[in-house]
Structure formats: C-alpha cells, structure tokens
Amino acid sequence: MKFLKITFIYSLLFLSAGLFAQGQPAGKKVTVTGTVTDASSKEPLEFANIVIQNVAGATMGGGLTDDKGKFSVEVAPGTYKILISFFSYKNFTIENRAIEADTNLGAIGMSVDATELEGVEIISEVTTVELKLDKRVYNIGNDMMVKGGTVSDVLDNVPSLSVDAEGNVALRGNQSVTILIDGRPSNLAGSNVAEVLRLLPADSVDKVEIITNPSARYDAEGGGGIVNIVLKKGKANGFNGSLMANTGDPANHGASANLNFRGESFNLYTNMGYNYRNNPGNSKTEAEYLDADNNTESFTNERRTNDRKRKGFNATVGLEWFVDSTATWTNAISIRRNTGDNPTKTYYDNYDASRNYLSSRYRLNAQESEESNLNYSTSFQKKFDNNGHELKIDMSASKNIEDENANISDEYINTNLENAYQRTFNDTEESRGLIQADYVLPLGESGRFEAGYRGSFSQQDVDFTTEDLVDGAYENNVNYTNHLIYKEKVNALYAQYGNKMGKFSYLLGLRWEDSNIDVNLLTTNDFNNKRYNNFFPTAFASYEFSESSSLSLSYARRINRPRGRFLNPFGGLESNINIFRGNPDINPSMTHSIDAGYMKKWRDITLNTSAYFNMTDDSFQFVRQAGGTTADGTPITLTTPINLAKEYRFGFEFNVNYNPFKWWRLNSNFNFFRNETQGDYTFTYTDPTTGETVNDYQDFNNTAYAWTTRLNSKISLPWKIDWQLNGNYEAPQNNAQGRRVGVASANTALSKDILKDQATIALNVQDIFNSRKMKNDTFIPGQIRSYSEMQWRQRQVTLSFTYRFNMSRSDRQKEQQRQRQDNGGGGDEYMGG
Missing domain, CATH: 2.60.40.1120 (Carboxypeptidase-like, regulatory domain)
Structure with a gap:
C-alpha cells in the first residue's frame, strides 16, 4: 500500500x-x-x-x-x-x-x-497492479507462483483472466481476446496461439496489460479485449541480470538468463532459455447414440492418454541506441526452436443399447513435431520536447515454420475387421509483417491529440495430408486432406483527442480499418475473397472524486476475425470419432462494448469494480453434429465453429486487494456474467460412408448464467520465507447443446531469499488436487448424449533457483522507478488513469 x-x-x-x-x-x-x-x-x-x-x-x-x-x-x-x-x-x-x-x-x-525500503522489499516480491484510464497493468515481478512455468501459467495467475484445459485464454469468460507480445502480434506466428504461450518461459515476462475496452490507438481486433504481454528488458546501469534454473515432476527442466548491459548511449539486453517438459494429459468421452425418437441405439466409451514432450530454446537480443537526449532507436531479434513428440493412446469400447459389450479398438497416434520461429523488430522514438510531443515508428517481420507428422494404427479387438494404418503430414508456414506510426501532440495545458497508421500483413500456408495403408501401399484419403492458403492485409488509420478539466478526463477516438482477406482451399479449388472496411469509434470518460476514488465509463466497437484452426478444415486425427473441423466460410464478428468502472482506495483495501455489456453480431459458436460412421460402425461427431446471429453478454466484476497485516496480503477477483445467444443453424453435410446428403437443423437460442472467482493469499513467514496460496472456481454454465460442469482448482508456492538476498529458491505446485479439467455434458436431440473430460496437464511440482548479480540496492531502486515511468504503453496516462 x-x-x-x-x-x-x-x-x-x-x-x-x-x-x-x-x-x-x-x-x-x-x-x-x-x-x-x-x-x-x-x-x-x-x-x-x-x-x-x-x-x-x-x-x-x-x-x-x-x-x-x-x-x-x-x-x-x-x-x-x-x-x-x-x-x-x-x-x-x-x-x-x-x-x-x-x-x-x-x-x-x-x-x-x-x-x-522495508516496504519496498515486501511489495516488490509479488505481482502489483496499476490502474490506467483504459487498462490495468499487472507487474509480475518475482511472483513465485509461476516460477519455472510458462507464459500460459502467468496469464492464468492474473485477475480477470483464465486459461482453460486446452490453453485458450479468456477475459471475463470471453475467449474473443487478442494476445499481443510487446504490443505486436508478430511474435505469435503459428496457428495455435495456446501452444505458443505454453512454450515461452514465465521468467521472461515483465508485466501483463489487460485492456478491456481498447482506445482507437489499439488494433480493433478482439471482441473481448486485448491482453498485452510485455517481456523483460533490463535497464539498470552497467552489466547486470539474473540466472534461473528449475526442475520438476512431471519432467520440467530448464535454465534461463536475463542479461543487460547499459552504457552512456546504449542499452544491450538479452533473454534466453532452454527447457524440456513432459506434460502428460488425458481425456475421456462417454457417448450414448440416439435415434430420431431419442431412444438409445448404442454406447461408445473413449479413453485417451498422451505425453507431450517438448524440447525448446528461445532467445531475444535487443539494442537500444540513445541517439541523443530526444531520440531512441531500438532493434531486437528473437528466435525460437522447439522439437517434440506426442504419443497419444486412445481406447474405444463399444456396447449395444442394453450395455452389452460388443468390441474394442486401440488407436495409437505417434506424432512428432518441429517448429522454428524468427522475428525481427525495430522501433524509433523521437521526443520533440518534454511535454509529450513525440513520434514513434515500429516495424517487425517474422517467419514461422512448423512440421507435424504422425503414424496412426488402429487395432480392432473382438471383430472381423483388419487392423488399419494411417499417416498424416501437417506442414505449416506463416509470415507476418507490421508497420505502425504513432504521433502525439500536446494541446494546451492538458489536452493531447494522437494520430497514426498501422499496416498488418500475414500469410499462412497449411498443407495437411492423410494417407491410408491399402494393400501394402499408402493412398491419399481425400476426406481428411486439404491445402489451405490464408492471406490477410489490414490497413488502419486512427485519430483521438483527450483532455483533462479539473477532475474530469475524456478521450474520444475513431479508427478506420480496411480488410482484404483471401481464404483459398487449393485441394477443392475453392477461392474466397473477403473485402470490407469498418469504422471503430471509441469514447472514454473518468471523474476523480478524490485521490482515493474515481469513476470511469467507456465505449468501443471491436472486430474478431477468424484465423488458424477456426478456418482450417483439418488439423489432426488423434481421434477419428470426435473430430474438430474448421470452417473456411466463417465471417468476422462485430462487438459493441460498454464498460463502467469504479475504483476506491482505503488505508488497507483497494476495490476496483466494473459492469460491462457486449453485443456481438455474427458471434462464433462451436456446434457438434453427426459426421458419418467409422469402419466398425461407430458414429463420428464433428465439432465446427459457425456464425450465430446475436450474442448478448452482461456482467460485473470485483477486484479487491486487502492488507490486513504488514505480513499478509490478499487479493481476490469475482466475475459474474449473463450470456444470451439468439439464432439457429442448418448444417448440410455428406455422409462419407453412405454418400447421402443430410440436413441437420439446430436451435441455438439460449440464456446462461455463470461466475468465476479467485482468491490469492501471500504470507511473509519468519526467516524470509514467503508462502503463497490461490484457489480458483469456475461455476457451471449452460449452452445451447448442453452444459459445462463447474471446476475448482488450487495452487501453492513457498520461496526463500538466500545469499544476502541475491538469490531466491522457490517450490510451487500447480493444480494441488489434480482437478483442473474441462468437463462438458452434451445433448443433441436425435443424435447424441455425452459426457466428456479433458485434462491438458496433470499436477505439476516445480523447484526453481534464481540468482541476481551486479544489482546493487540503488540499481534495483532506480530500475523500479524507471519501470513506473515506462509503464505508459498506451499513451493515455496523462489523463489520470
């Protein structure tokens, strides 16, 4: 405090x-x-x-x-x-x-x-929050709960954010979120953002910015908001840094270094690390197949186990050149390389309508992958005076190559069917380019005008091939083969003006984006161009009742463009009865977002609460539908994203920080929301077994209520030992095709400073009770009734050691002071956020 x-x-x-x-x-x-x-x-x-x-x-x-x-x-x-x-x-x-x-x-x-100084030493060891006009900034610091973990673990430990068992990030329960690294999407090249977040080490993160209603200065992408991950960039004088090593069970071994050398006219920094991880996971699906009158026809139980083994190396090298007292030029190169294998074992047991055992099948998907990423970024900042008059130009380019190959075998038990063998090849290449210019001009005593341009250009080439072994030779399976090329060009212009009049602040902006998108399926010669341009107005206002309380209100229009697995018809065959299929014809969704917030500080308590309302047109919805049968007659269930007509989301959120004692800190988050969808959908598909055309009508009108809560406690024990414990609960939620089951989980950590406070040893346990699972009940009349569970990673225990060198006390203090000055990022802090 x-x-x-x-x-x-x-x-x-x-x-x-x-x-x-x-x-x-x-x-x-x-x-x-x-x-x-x-x-x-x-x-x-x-x-x-x-x-x-x-x-x-x-x-x-x-x-x-x-x-x-x-x-x-x-x-x-x-x-x-x-x-x-x-x-x-x-x-x-x-x-x-x-x-x-x-x-x-x-x-x-x-x-x-x-x-x-005593107060600083207590506070600096835990995540702290800064409240801005249009965002919240969480300084990760030395948060021991995520030591030895990944960026995905960091995000899951930040209030308002949650990461589900599949790695999807949600803000206030909304997964339509744009994830940025250092303000750019280029470092996230690759179709699976969740996987990238699991590969980057937590120790490389400096802070996380939560932007629920971004201003016109930000990209309009992300109907649920923006999450910006800011990586560490040392700034203390001289040569200094930190080294970290960790080990864990299941296997979680790694080492990383954050090094910095700052001279009179330059700052050279690097982050690098190597890790080896094994993330064993499991899933199960118990399916009851129905006839048109909802009578039971058969049962199939699916059990799956897998070992995700990854070896990864990542490094960033950057140089800030202080050209003079008013100009800074920064260049950085990042590389990432990962290899791994993911053997997935799936067991199927088939039963008749009376639960009499019929047959079994064992499916092994032996998958190997190799990925490499290269990213270059450059930034030039010119300050024309000390009042905020400046110009900043950013450019970046990245290339990502990923190859996934799998050999699949199906062994049939208690049937007359012969064993079947398949292999898949998934070759992906993605390139991104970005150029952005931002100009800031102070007007009068407290006014400011901003304008800028942003051009984002990307291309993704995904070549997925499936081959079946027939008479000793592999033949192409056209039902599960496709070649997708996705091209996206987005040009944007924006302008905004803000001012502060006494205790009242406001910011008005307008952004225009022109989108030119090609979705080309070369396998079927299906070429589709989507060209559209849109205006995105934004408005923010805040009023400071006193130094300890303020009220804010904001509006923004947002867009959510489908990418990656949302568009790609096929991406894997770990299971051939529960298959995810992308939709190349899915359109972007548009969201109107309103947010009202109130912040109040007392001596030992800080309350930050907000109410929000989102109205989305053409919202995305995942639907499950029949997709034919396998060779042994087991029905195939497809999961596909579609556009619905309308979605209304209303909720309120509380964030409370409480310091009952100097040695005890508590913070909690509670989010309640109501989600209403309106629309229906008719799905037409061809049964790959019979060749018949089937029409499937589904009603998606639904209203659901849900809530999530999180409590984090940190206690400073004697002998410089800290203990941190947090608990999370996601309440059940109904949807148009079933229900998501409530899930509770807990994490804990202990840490101690040693070697005259130059080093820290920490022990953390993620998912203490091994309860972090995604659970769903599904009911589609006339087709299927099922229950499923999925656990991406089992309970993880990690021991880490961090050593800081050449960081004198004054250096650490100057670093903390400088970070507070640098935490602007969005450019709107002058208005008292």
Missing part, C-alpha cells in the same frame, strides 16, 4: 509541475540546474523528482533527472522552496532559496530511507 501511495504522489507532483509550468505567465525566466546522487555510492539517481514551489506553496516548475542525475528547470525570478524526492530515499528540501539568475545547486546527495 505504501508503494502505491508513494507512486501516486510522485505521479501527481510530476503532473502538477508540468501543468503549472505550462500555465506560467510569459516573461523573464531563469534556469535552476543541479545533479542528484546517492549520498553513499555517489552514483547518479535517474528519474529523481524535482518540484519548485513559491512561498505560497504553489508549484511553479518541476521535472525529472536524466540518466546522469542532472536536472534543469525554468522558473521566473523569485524566492522558492525546492523539493527533491526519489523512491525509497529520504526527501531533500531547500527552503527559501532566492533565485534571481541562472543557478546551479551543485551535487545533491540523498540518503536511503530504511523505513520505506
């Missing part, structure tokens, strides 16, 4: 200084200069805060020190009180200083405040 108070006060002082400086009357000015240093080490303190007040206590000028600890402030001649402050240092004050001409105050040494 002390950390939040100090940060808020410093931000307010800096803002006030800037506003008063802009409001000073024209006339003679004099310059006050000086240098701020650490009193003991004599090292310069960057981002120290300078405030100059007149005898009446009004702020007449102010600023921050540069990387050499120097400052320069212009004021009118007079007698002033000069206040100098820096996080975790005792304030330095000069009283009644007469300044009639340019004045150099010389070197000013500041001493560490032991009381504040």
Whole structure:
C-alpha cells in the first residue's frame, strides 16, 4: 500500500509541475540546474523528482533527472522552496532559496530511507497492479507462483483472466481476446496461439496489460479485449541480470538468463532459455447414440492418454541506441526452436443399447513435431520536447515454420475387421509483417491529440495430408486432406483527442480499418475473397472524486476475425470419432462494448469494480453434429465453429486487494456474467460412408448464467520465507447443446531469499488436487448424449533457483522507478488513469 501511495504522489507532483509550468505567465525566466546522487555510492539517481514551489506553496516548475542525475528547470525570478524526492530515499528540501539568475545547486546527495525500503522489499516480491484510464497493468515481478512455468501459467495467475484445459485464454469468460507480445502480434506466428504461450518461459515476462475496452490507438481486433504481454528488458546501469534454473515432476527442466548491459548511449539486453517438459494429459468421452425418437441405439466409451514432450530454446537480443537526449532507436531479434513428440493412446469400447459389450479398438497416434520461429523488430522514438510531443515508428517481420507428422494404427479387438494404418503430414508456414506510426501532440495545458497508421500483413500456408495403408501401399484419403492458403492485409488509420478539466478526463477516438482477406482451399479449388472496411469509434470518460476514488465509463466497437484452426478444415486425427473441423466460410464478428468502472482506495483495501455489456453480431459458436460412421460402425461427431446471429453478454466484476497485516496480503477477483445467444443453424453435410446428403437443423437460442472467482493469499513467514496460496472456481454454465460442469482448482508456492538476498529458491505446485479439467455434458436431440473430460496437464511440482548479480540496492531502486515511468504503453496516462 505504501508503494502505491508513494507512486501516486510522485505521479501527481510530476503532473502538477508540468501543468503549472505550462500555465506560467510569459516573461523573464531563469534556469535552476543541479545533479542528484546517492549520498553513499555517489552514483547518479535517474528519474529523481524535482518540484519548485513559491512561498505560497504553489508549484511553479518541476521535472525529472536524466540518466546522469542532472536536472534543469525554468522558473521566473523569485524566492522558492525546492523539493527533491526519489523512491525509497529520504526527501531533500531547500527552503527559501532566492533565485534571481541562472543557478546551479551543485551535487545533491540523498540518503536511503530504511523505513520505506522495508516496504519496498515486501511489495516488490509479488505481482502489483496499476490502474490506467483504459487498462490495468499487472507487474509480475518475482511472483513465485509461476516460477519455472510458462507464459500460459502467468496469464492464468492474473485477475480477470483464465486459461482453460486446452490453453485458450479468456477475459471475463470471453475467449474473443487478442494476445499481443510487446504490443505486436508478430511474435505469435503459428496457428495455435495456446501452444505458443505454453512454450515461452514465465521468467521472461515483465508485466501483463489487460485492456478491456481498447482506445482507437489499439488494433480493433478482439471482441473481448486485448491482453498485452510485455517481456523483460533490463535497464539498470552497467552489466547486470539474473540466472534461473528449475526442475520438476512431471519432467520440467530448464535454465534461463536475463542479461543487460547499459552504457552512456546504449542499452544491450538479452533473454534466453532452454527447457524440456513432459506434460502428460488425458481425456475421456462417454457417448450414448440416439435415434430420431431419442431412444438409445448404442454406447461408445473413449479413453485417451498422451505425453507431450517438448524440447525448446528461445532467445531475444535487443539494442537500444540513445541517439541523443530526444531520440531512441531500438532493434531486437528473437528466435525460437522447439522439437517434440506426442504419443497419444486412445481406447474405444463399444456396447449395444442394453450395455452389452460388443468390441474394442486401440488407436495409437505417434506424432512428432518441429517448429522454428524468427522475428525481427525495430522501433524509433523521437521526443520533440518534454511535454509529450513525440513520434514513434515500429516495424517487425517474422517467419514461422512448423512440421507435424504422425503414424496412426488402429487395432480392432473382438471383430472381423483388419487392423488399419494411417499417416498424416501437417506442414505449416506463416509470415507476418507490421508497420505502425504513432504521433502525439500536446494541446494546451492538458489536452493531447494522437494520430497514426498501422499496416498488418500475414500469410499462412497449411498443407495437411492423410494417407491410408491399402494393400501394402499408402493412398491419399481425400476426406481428411486439404491445402489451405490464408492471406490477410489490414490497413488502419486512427485519430483521438483527450483532455483533462479539473477532475474530469475524456478521450474520444475513431479508427478506420480496411480488410482484404483471401481464404483459398487449393485441394477443392475453392477461392474466397473477403473485402470490407469498418469504422471503430471509441469514447472514454473518468471523474476523480478524490485521490482515493474515481469513476470511469467507456465505449468501443471491436472486430474478431477468424484465423488458424477456426478456418482450417483439418488439423489432426488423434481421434477419428470426435473430430474438430474448421470452417473456411466463417465471417468476422462485430462487438459493441460498454464498460463502467469504479475504483476506491482505503488505508488497507483497494476495490476496483466494473459492469460491462457486449453485443456481438455474427458471434462464433462451436456446434457438434453427426459426421458419418467409422469402419466398425461407430458414429463420428464433428465439432465446427459457425456464425450465430446475436450474442448478448452482461456482467460485473470485483477486484479487491486487502492488507490486513504488514505480513499478509490478499487479493481476490469475482466475475459474474449473463450470456444470451439468439439464432439457429442448418448444417448440410455428406455422409462419407453412405454418400447421402443430410440436413441437420439446430436451435441455438439460449440464456446462461455463470461466475468465476479467485482468491490469492501471500504470507511473509519468519526467516524470509514467503508462502503463497490461490484457489480458483469456475461455476457451471449452460449452452445451447448442453452444459459445462463447474471446476475448482488450487495452487501453492513457498520461496526463500538466500545469499544476502541475491538469490531466491522457490517450490510451487500447480493444480494441488489434480482437478483442473474441462468437463462438458452434451445433448443433441436425435443424435447424441455425452459426457466428456479433458485434462491438458496433470499436477505439476516445480523447484526453481534464481540468482541476481551486479544489482546493487540503488540499481534495483532506480530500475523500479524507471519501470513506473515506462509503464505508459498506451499513451493515455496523462489523463489520470
């Protein structure tokens, strides 16, 4: 809490200084200069805060020190009180200083405040939250709950976010979310975003930004909002960094390094790591097949186990070049390479209508994969003055290649059928390019105009082939073979204006996007071009009742474009009776989003609550339908995404941080929502066995209520031991074709600082009770009644060791101070968010 108070006060002082400086009357000015240093080490303190007040206590000028600890402030001649402050240092004050001409105050040494430093050491070890006008920023820090884990684990530990058993990320229960890394989608090349998040190490994450209603400056993609993952980029002076090693059961072995070298005119940084993981999973489906009158015809039980073994290496090397005091040019190269195998064993038991055993089948899918990714990004930032007038240009390009091959065997038991053998080849290539320019122009005392352009260009080539072994030779299976080429060109322009009038802030924006998309199925010579352009208005307003409470209201129009597995007709045959099939003809959905939020701070409690409403046209819905039968007569069930007419989502959310004692921190999240869908769908398909055309009508009118809750507790025990425990619960939810069953899970972790606080050892357990499973009841009249469970990863125990070197106390303090100054990202913080 002390950390939040100090940060808020410093931000307010800096803002006030800037506003008063802009409001000073024209006339003679004099310059006050000086240098701020650490009193003991004599090292310069960057981002120290300078405030100059007149005898009446009004702020007449102010600023921050540069990387050499120097400052320069212009004021009118007079007698002033000069206040100098820096996080975790005792304030330095000069009283009644007469300044009639340019004045150099010389070197000013500041001493560490032991009381504040103690508070910093407690807070800095856990995830903290910063509230902006249009987003929430979660600083991951040294969150021991995710040590040795992946980015997917990080997201699952952030309030408002959830990650299901298949790795899909949801914001407030809505999976129509855009995932960015460092503000760009280019690092997520590849059709399976969930898999990419499971490959990147958690230790590379600096913070996570949750943007529920993005402003016009952001890409309009993502009907449920944007999640931006910001990777670490060291900035402390000299050579410093951290090393981490971890081991676990099931196998979870890895090592990573975050290194940084900062000089006078450059900052060189790198993140690199290697890991080997085995994520054993399992699933089951108990299906009851029905006739037209819903009478039972047969039963099939499916059991599946798999071992996802992955070896991966990733590295990022970046260089920031401080061209001069106003310009910075940053270049970074990232590489990622992963290999793995995923042997999947599936057992089928067939029964008649009276539950009498008929036959069994054993299916082995021996899959191997290899993936490589290369990404280059460059960014140039030019600051024309110290008031926020700037231009930033970003460009990036990436290439991703992934090959998955599988040998499949079917062994029939208690039947006259011969064993069957298949093999599949899935070759995917994806390239992305991005160019973006953002211009910011301050207007008046507190107004700001922004405008920019963004061009996003991508192409994905997916060649999936299935072959059956017939008479000793493999022949192509046309039913499960396709070659898809997806091309997307999106050009966008935006403009927005914001201002602050007393306690009231507002931001109005408009974005225009032109989309040109080709979905080409080469196997069937089906070429489809989708060309459309749309306007996306945004509006934000907030009112500060006091320093401790504020109210906000926002509106945004969003788009959700289908990609990857949503479009690809086939991507795998782990099971040949429960098959996911993409839909190349699916269209984008459009969402109108309204969000109202209230934030209140007390001494030991912070409450952040919001109510939200989303109305989506052509929303995506997964439907299950019959797809013929296998060789032994077992019905095939297809799962396919479609567009529905309307979806209405309304909900409210509470986030509470509570510090009952100095050694105990609690934070909780509760989200309740109502989801209504309106629409029906007629599915026409050809039975691959009989060749007959079948029409399947389904009614999707449905209203469902659901809620999720999360509680996280962190206790500082004696001997510098910390204990963290969190629990999660997702309540049941009905849908048009059945019901999702409620799921509860819990995680825990212990950590201890050692080696004079330069190192930390941590032990964490993910999914203590091994209960994290996706469970569904499905009922389609006249077709099927089923119950399914899927557990992507079993309980995981991980032991990690982290060592930090050449990070002096003042370096760590300067790093924390600089991070708070850099946390802007979205560019709207000047409005008091």
